[in-house]
Amino acid sequence: MLKEVRKFAFTCLLVPMLVASPLAAHDIITTNLTYSRDISRIFARRCLSCHGSGSSIPLTSYEETRPWAVDIKEQVLSRSMPPWGAVKGFGNLLSDRALTQEEIMIITAWVVGGAPQGDPATLPKQQPEAPGASMSPLRDAITITTRAALREPLTVLGLRPLPDKPVASARVVAQLPDGRIQPLVWLYRFDPKWKRVFRFREPVRLPPGTVVESSESLRFALETTQADDSRATELSRAR
Numbered sequence: 635m636l637k638e639v640r641k642f643a644f645t646c647l648l649v650p651m652l653v654a655s656p657l658a659a660h661d662i663i664t665t666n667l668t669y670s671r672d673i674s675r676i677f678a679r680r681c682l683s684c685h686g687s688g689s690s691i692p693l694t695s696y697e698e699t700r701p702w703a704v705d706i707k708e709q710v711l712s713r714s715m716p717p718w719g720a721v722k723g724f725g726n727l728l729s730d731r732a733l734t735q736e737e738i739m740i741i742t743a744w745v746v747g748g749a750p751q752g753d754p755a756t757l758p759k760q761q762p763e764a765p766g767a768s769m770s771p772l773r774d775a776i777t778i779t780t781r782a783a784l785r786e787p788l789t790v791l792g793l794r795p796l797p798d799k800p801v802a803s804a805r806v807v808a809q810l811p812d813g814r815i816q817p818l819v820w821l822y823r824f825d826p827k828w829k830r831v832f833r834f835r836e837p838v839r840l841p842p843g844t845v846v847e848s849s850e851s852l853r854f855a856l857e858t859t860q861a862d863d864s865r866a867t868e869l870s871r872a873r
């Protein structure tokens with residue numbers, strides 16, 4: 635699929651590039667997609683949590699976004715943005731913040747089509763809800779420094795890394811009492827600035843005796859729902 639997108643991007647790029655640089659003053663507009671109607675909505679959902687006004691690269695208006703257009707295309711095609719901070723396929727994670735294939739196509743087609751502004755009247759009236767906003771909030775059930783054995787059963791809904799500095803790579807697994815290894819998350823180029831919780835698709839049930847361990851020295855919290863309060867206190871005392 636990525637290959638297809640690249641091919642698509644390449645074909646679309648070639649034609650306008652032969653005529654004019656994509657950032658030239660008199661762009662040839664070859665797309666119906668516009669910043670106002672299409673891109674602003676995707677950015678509100680996917681980018682503004684980090685690229686809001688006041689950030690080092692604000693992307694909150696057409697004027698702010700336009701100079702970054704070509705860079706934006708590269709960042710989303712290579713899936714460097716939005717940064718994910720984990721290795722895909724390790725652990726059963728919800729990728730609630732990643733761009734969908736369709737969103738990547740829309741952004742790419744908009745940039746190669748000349749990145750037109752469109753009619754500002756079609757801008758969203760209010761900010762769409764950020765992804766995850768409608769999900770029940772999680773809280774720390776237990777905070778672990780690198781390795782801990784559970785004395786009580788725990789159902790985990792997510793993992794919140796709590797490192798002091800960016801993490802190059804760290805793999806967190808649960809070793810179940812029966813010997814099975816349950817992968818939780820493999821952090822990769824994770825930046826604590828992002829304040830991210832990695833949510834699991836399904837609750838992960840960890841029986842007593844489970845050892846939760848990171849391959850590198852790392853502080854992290856296992857997340858649960860509000861309802862699990864009493865157990866959480868007990869567990870952190872048990873450590």
Ligand code: HEC
Pocket residue numbers: 677680681682683684685689690691702705706709710715716717733828
């Ligand atoms: C979790 C935070 C986060 C999210 C979400 C995010 N970014 Fe970024 N982005 C960053 C950080 C951090 C940088 C590095 C520059 C900086 O320090 O501000 C960056 C840099 C960039 C750059 C410049 C890259 C370069 O070095 O040339 C572009 C373009 C960009 N982001 C586009 C996007 C777009 C488009 C989205 C949404 C689809 C997005 N980003 C979502 C954090 C984020």
